[in-house]
Amino acid sequence: MVGFSLSQQTVASVKRLITSFLQTLEKGLTRANQPIVRGFWHLRHPTLRGAAWACAGIPVLLVLYVLIQIPLTPSIGDIRKAKIEQPAQILSADGKLLTEFKPSNREWVKLKDISPNVVNALIATEDHRFYQHFGLDWRRTASAALHTFSGDRQGGSTITQQLARNLYPDEIGRAPTLTRKIKEAITAFKIEALYTKDEILETYLNTVPFLYNAYGIEMAARTYFDKSAGDLNVLESATLIGMLKGNSYYNPVLNPERALQRRNTVLAQMVKYGKLTPAASATLARRPLRIDFERQTEPPGPAPHFAQQLRKWLAAWADRNDYNMYSDGLVVRTTIDSRLQTMATQAVTLQGNQLQGLANSAWGTRAGCANGRDLLQTFLRETPDYRAAKDAGLTDDDAMKRVSADRDLVKSVCESKTRVQADFLAMDPRNGQIKAWVGSRDFSQDPFDHVQQARRQPGSTFKPFVYAAAFEDGAKPSDTFIDKPVEIPLAGGEVWRPSDEDEPSERAISLRDGLAYSRNRITAQLMETVGPNKVARLARAMGVRDSELDPVPSLALGTSPVTLKEMVSAYGTIANLGGYVEPVMVTRIEDRNGEVLADFEPASPKQELPAAAARTLVDVMRDVVSRGTGSSIRSRFGVRGDVAGKTGTTQGNADGWFILIQPQLVAGAWVGFNDSRVTLRSDYWGQGAHSALPIVGDFFQRAQRSKLVDSRVKFATDEEPGWFAERSGRLREWFQHLFAASPAKTEAPVVTRNSTRHAPAVATAPASAASAAAASSATAADVEPRALPPQPPLLQAPASAVAPANRAVDGEVHGNGEPALAPTPTPDDVLSPDAGGGAASSFPSGPASAPGSASP
Missing domain, CATH: 1.10.3810.10 (Biosynthetic peptidoglycan transglycosylase-like)
Incomplete structure (x- = not known):
């Protein structure tokens, strides 16, 4: 520290300047304010009495200062509240404690x-x-x-x-x-x-x-x-x-x-x-310090990811309404059903553990990703340890040798990258109430919420929005497109060429089969007809409202990343026959004495998709689970009743999806890895039908067995006939009874789920395989390689053979019987390649005798 001193002459000069300033100020104020002048004079010439008053004033000022501080300290009410602090209790819909917000x-x-x-x-x-x-x-x-x-x-x-x-x-x-x-x-x-x-x-x-x-x-x-x-x-x-x-x-x-x-x-x-x-x-x-240290973590509760999102929502609500969620004893009644939540957690854990064993074998995880050395080196280059080695001046090879020699680092990176992740969400489509929410396989290991926060490509689970837009424009499930090579020009001179696992068959494939068997080329042609902008707008209206949807042709195959919550919400709109209801987490908030502070009634559905189009879409999606890519829902898990759904798989099997809809419940699951560069390395297990579908199937199977989901409830897809149609039907029945067909001309109808269709003689046979990677300049498209069962021969039945109990809906005949599964057809039943109608630039309708294939 540098010191300095002032000379006596300098000090005297400073004193003279100060005295001169005070004298000048005193003269200037003499005429204006004599009391101020006297005050300055007393300051310059203090008396014994003045000093005593000054000393007495100090405690007075201190007391005044203390009194001023009293209102700035916590009130008596705040102190009472702190002593009886009661955190918010979060209850399930069936009255179980989910967690407390401490x-x-x-x-x-x-x-x-x-x-x-x-x-x-x-x-x-x-x-x-x-x-x-x-x-x-x-x-x-x-x-x-x-x-x-x-x-x-x-x-x-x-x-x-x-x-x-x-x-x-x-x-x-x-x-x-x-x-x-x-x-x-x-x-x-x-x-x-x-x-x-x-x-x-x-x-x-x-x-x-x-x-x-x-x-x-x-x-x-x-x-x-x-x-x-x-x-x-x-x-x-x-x-x-x-x-x-x-x-x-x-x-x-x-x-x-x-x-x-x-x-x-x-x-x-x-x-x-x-x-x-x-x-x-x-x-x-003299005794040593003996510590038995272990960090304490709050118990996650049965729905930790749901509670994580609810805490944010409740904090905002409490701030707006002047409540403290940590001390006011709030009781929050949520939409979660603790029984369904337990079933969902068990289903995710079971399937996740099985897939983890496959991933460990595929990647050689126990040996430090021995089966994926090239990708492992890429991961190691992204670690702070590698960057530190480079900053220290090492070459790329030397830095890689250093980090590769760290066995603990290699093991940690390998295990974290190859850890299978899965999420699940179930909601009631009628009121938007969320019934089960599982954000990851294990909250303690991965608290990241994949349901709400992770955006992944949905693959073929996005296709129903394309078909919904088509049905809204008047298309019929029996309309056909030719299974041919597709080339769609893109901006910048590039060309998108979507493909399937098999080569183009040049057959006419109906929209019903195109969705049931997840045909990429058919969906791409349909997208070209309805337009990407319409599909994007409709998907947003139906529930995909937070993620950005790029209105390009490849959107038809699910190339824009979305969240599972958005997809389940949008499928809820389908299950609600076109009525969108925003997902909700809370039904009521009470105080500690049971007084209701806020009631959250379900919002009225907003019709975002015309009911007629929604009914048609639900009926077509039934075929996905009765005979298409999601058929193991019934054959393996025995899910009963009126259900429909869609599988989804993205390029390289990076993402597996499945969403199932039922009138009372919509459930969806996603399976993959946090890093999309990592996959299960299996063309079989990587598909959504084998990775994500078992989670939903296991959940629905448990829910139906526990009577938490009523398998007898059906979608209201049969339109009530009008006055004219009803009387025409009666007249037709009278004529049928009067002129009954001869036995030789009467043929048994083909029975499908919830419907009895009488198929014409000429119809479309589906191609033998489904989606593979969309080889194009666009990003990953849906690819679902699978061996599809061949179609049985379709029988032509005259109009006179239609059962009187059936009613016409959208040009097809539907009955009300319980779905029946037909025996697996033989290869000899496949129609010839030239069966079916031709393609058209708009919505092509095949000839009256060829409306497309019916369910076996």
């Missing part, structure tokens, strides 16, 4: 359940006159002030003052200022006036922090000694109380020597104030 990792215990050793150590060390003062220990405060003024800073806060600071850090502050000490003292007086000494001790010990997100003595005991607060012995109690002087400085995990020294200081204080004998203290002080 401000920290804390468990409140009564004072009688805390070891007396803790209380003795606390009072002896922090406030030995605790039972004699009323919030402020004047002797200790004065002593601390004298030591502080002399350069030896000491703390003089009582336990009550520390409690005030712990409970209200924002109102009181932590800066070492006079204002903070005054606020602290005022709040301490208020606390002492409201509560007994035991209540103050109990609150203090339950709110004091102990590092590692452990608040309160109970969590501290579990964290550092793996026992309850009631079982702490003298040494353990002294260790924890010793930390209160400085948690980090006396941390027994990182600074054991300091913690041991501080522990012995606490033992000495206990001897000083009669809480421990000198002999016992001497014996205990």
Whole structure:
């Protein structure tokens, strides 16, 4: 430090300047304000009386300052609320506790359940006159002030003052200022006036922090000694109380020597104030510091990802309505069904574990990704360790050798990258209530919520929006397109060439079969007809409202990333026959006494897709699970009743999807890896029909067996006939009865799910395989390689053979019978390649005798 001194001549010059300034100011104010002049004169010429008044004014000013601070401290109501703090309770729709929203990792215990050793150590060390003062220990405060003024800073806060600071850090502050000490003292007086000494001790010990997100003595005991607060012995109690002087400085995990020294200081204080004998203290002080450390985590509860999203929503609601979700005892009744949630979690865990075994074998995970060395090196180049090696001046080869030699790093990177992820969501399409939400396989290992936050390409699960747009424009399921090579020009001169696993058959394929067997070339031609902009607008209206949809032709095959929540919401619109209902998480909020604070009634459905188009789409999607790519829902999992759905798989099998709709419940699942460059490396297990479908199938199977989903409920896809149609039908029945067809001309109808269709003689046979990668300049398209069963021969039946009970809907004949599964057809049943109608640039309708294939 550089020092300097002023000469006497300089000091005298400064004094003359100041005197001259005051004299000039005094002369200028003489005419304006004589009292001010007199005040300046008294300041320059103080009298004994003036000095006495000045000294007397200092305490008055101090009192006034204290009075000003009182309104700035917590109110009596706030202090009462802190003592009876009640976190928000989150309940399921069936009344089960899902979780509590606590401000920290804390468990409140009564004072009688805390070891007396803790209380003795606390009072002896922090406030030995605790039972004699009323919030402020004047002797200790004065002593601390004298030591502080002399350069030896000491703390003089009582336990009550520390409690005030712990409970209200924002109102009181932590800066070492006079204002903070005054606020602290005022709040301490208020606390002492409201509560007994035991209540103050109990609150203090339950709110004091102990590092590692452990608040309160109970969590501290579990964290550092793996026992309850009631079982702490003298040494353990002294260790924890010793930390209160400085948690980090006396941390027994990182600074054991300091913690041991501080522990012995606490033992000495206990001897000083009669809480421990000198002999016992001497014996205990020689013992080592024994720590059994384990971080404590809050129990995740049965629906942790749902609770994670609900906490954000409730915090915003509480702020708007002036409630505290941590202390006001709110009771939040959610839409989650705890039974369905358990089933969903079990289904995700079971399938996830099975797929993880396949992934471990495919990648050689136990050997550090031995089967994927090239990609592993790419992953290692993305680690901080590699970047640090490069920053140190190493070449690429040397840096790679260094990180590759770190076995722990290689193992960690390999395991994290090849960990299979899965998510699941179920909601009631009628009111938007979310019934089950599983955001990952294990919340403790991967708290990232894939349902709400992860955006992945949906593949073929996006195709129903293309068909919905077509049906809205008047297309029929029997309309056909030729299975031929497709080339669609894109902006910039590129050409999109979607493909399927098999070569183009040049056959006419109906829209019904195109969706049932997930035909890329048929869907691409349909997209070209309806237009990408219309499909994007319709998908947004139906529920895909947060993700950006790129209105390009390849959107038909699901190239724009979306979330599972959006897709399930949009499929809910399909299940609700075109009526969109926004997903909801909460039905009601009550206070601690059961008084209703807010009711959240289901919103009225908004018709985003015409009901007629929605009915047609549901009927076509039934074929996906009755004979198409999702047929194992019935054959393997035995899901009964009126259900429909769609599978989805993206290029390289990076994403597997399946969504199933039922009138009461819509459920969807996604399976993949956090890094889309990693796949299951299996053309079979990578498909959505084999990765994601089993999760939904297992869930629905359990739900139906438990009677939580009624398998007897059906979609209202049969339109009620009008007056003219009803009378025409009666007239037709009379003619049929009068002129009954001969047995030779009567043929048995082909029975499908929920319908009886009489197929014409000439119809479309589906191609023998389904989707493969869309080889184009666009991003990944849906690819679902599979061996499809051949179609049975379609029989032509005259109009006179139609059963009287059937009603015409969209040009097809539907019955109300329970779906029946036909025997698997033989290869000889396949129609010749020239069967079916030709393609057209608009919605082509085949001849009256060839409306397309019917369900087997």
